[in-house]
Amino acid sequence: GRPRTSGGEPAALTDAQLLSAFAKARYSLDDRLTCGWMDATTYAFIDGATYPLYRLLAATWVRVRRVDDLHFVGRTLETAYFFDVETGAPLTRLRMPVTGREVDVKPYRAGPSNLSLGVREETGGSFRMAAESRDGQSFFRQGTTRRLQSLSQPMREGDTLYIREDLSTRVFGPDGGKPVFFYAEWTQTALPWKAAIDPRVASVESTLSYSAVAAFRPWMQMDGVDGHTLQNGRGGKVERVAALPARLLERARIHD
Numbered sequence: 001g002r003p004r005t006s007g008g009e010p011a012a013l014t015d016a017q018l019l020s021a022f023a024k025a026r027y028s029l030d031d032r033l034t035c036g037w038m039d040a041t042t043y044a045f046i047d048g049a050t051y052p053l054y055r056l057l058a059a060t061w062v063r064v065r066r067v068d069d070l071h072f073v074g075r076t077l078e079t080a081y082f083f084d085v086e087t088g089a090p091l092t093r094l095r096m097p098v099t100g101r102e103v104d105v106k107p108y109r110a111g112p113s114n115l116s117l118g119v120r121e122e123t124g125g126s127f128r129m130a131a132e133s134r135d136g137q138s139f140f141r142q143g144t145t146r147r148l149q150s151l152s153q154p155m156r157e158g159d160t161l162y163i164r165e166d167l168s169t170r171v172f173g174p175d176g177g178k179p180v181f182f183y184a185e186w187t188q189t190a191l192p193w194k195a196a197i198d199p200r201v202a203s204v205e206s207t208l209s210y211s212a213v214a215a216f217r218p219w220m221q222m223d224g225v226d227g228h229t230l231q232n233g234r235g236g237k238v239e240r241v242a243a244l245p246a247r248l249l250e251r252a253r254i255h256d
Contacts, residue, residue, distance in 0.1 A: 010154065013154050019069070027064045027074065027237075033063045035060065036236065036237040037237075040232060041054075054083060055083040057083070057248040058080035058235075059079050059080075061076065064117065071118050073114070073115065073116055075113065078111055080108040081107055110132060118149065119150065121147070127181075137218060138217065144172050147167075147169045148166070148167070148168045149166070149167045149168075150166050165189065166186055168182070169184070182215050185211065186211050188208060205236065209233075211232045212232075215229075216229060
């Protein structure tokens, strides 16, 4: 393979090649159903202080199709489960920082929802996640959405290609002003370089690092508290359901 250099070097990919590489790493170039996973810790960030809230294990199920060289559309379903940061026990109740309120913690299931993927996209419309999620009013607020998504910084380090994705959604009420809900995430997806550039490869396993920021969810009962949540973790895409994290499969069998 190519000599490894610390930090890698920019990969000379066209926008179409960049999108293809990302799609085969996170989803698939054909119409197969793919599954991904995430293991992250969530914190409350209030007045510059950080409070651990819970560990989250999530799975996503996605099927996409290519519309043109620079655009995919699809459908996605996500489930997530919450655990105590220190003990690892499944969470059913959580005491929130600052307010001291003890709130119910419920499993999360969102979708099926529409997915749109490009190299650079800016879209808007009605935010439908509350209606498309189980107990959606506990997780989302309704309104008009502004969504930004982009792929950038393809870096080759030895036999591995890294691709950055930035994704953000802000939801506004009927009177505008500050958003009533927001979510933004940043990922670095890693996949084999040979698979990334091979047109015969439609799907490949991958790994990713993840960070995100979001408004407090309604179930947290943090209205009036000037703060938000932070998340960081890791994840990836697997070719077989049995390869998902064992704890995630266990909770899925119980709840879904």
